[in-house]
Amino acid sequence: MGFDPLTIGIGLAAAGSVLGAGAAIVQGRQQKAQAETQAELTRRDAAQQQDAALAQAEKIRRAGRQQQAETTANLAASGVSIGAGTPLRISNEIYRTSEQDAYQTILSGRRAQTAGDIQAGMLNASGNNAMTTGMLSAGGSLLSGAASAYKSGWRTKGAPVTDLSTYSGIRQ
Structure with a gap:
């Protein structure tokens, strides 16, 4: 029992369409997974920048307190009334200066985190x-694929759809 070449062609066209559809879905899933991974890394980086800014602000405050103490000690040692x-x-x-510097550092960290969160959101949307x-x-x-199979096979097995004259009982 042999297969009609037209039937084989239709089958191959259908298989190709299914394969192409599967590949498109897999590619979309891979791109989404990649974007989600990148978004998570971006969020983590933004959180680390915020944490680093808070740590830096604390260092600035400590340095300010240290400078304050040294200045006060030097003035007192020279006999100046410090009160x-x-x-x-x-x-x-x-x-005041050390607090301003600390605040600016915290603000910069918050801005970096906000920018990272926005970028992560855009990456998720992209995925x-x-x-x-x-x-x-x-x-x-x-x-x-279905349209191709219809044009090449299903429709040609009978009369073309546009030629209604070959159907019995239909007159033009």
Whole structure:
């Protein structure tokens, strides 16, 4: 029992369409997984930047307290009254400056974390888009294969659909 070449062609076209659809789905899933992994790494990096900024801010504060203590000790050693006037203003200025620096460092860390979170969100969206594109491509591949098979085989087994004159009982 032999196979009709037309039937074999239709079968191969259908198999190719299914294979193409499967490949599109797999590619979409891989791209989504890659984007999700990159998004997670971006989130972790952003959190580490925030943690580093907090640690740096604490170092700045400690250095400010140290500078304040040294300045106060030097002024006291020179016989200046440290509880009022210029020495107090100097101490307050050191404190204010170190707090501003610490605050700016914390703010920079928060901005880096926010930017990282936004980038991670965009990576997740990109992964979702890749998955959707893969599914749509798979659907298109299946529809294209079905249309091709219809044109090349199913329709030619009988009369062409546009030629209604060959059907019995139908007149033009």
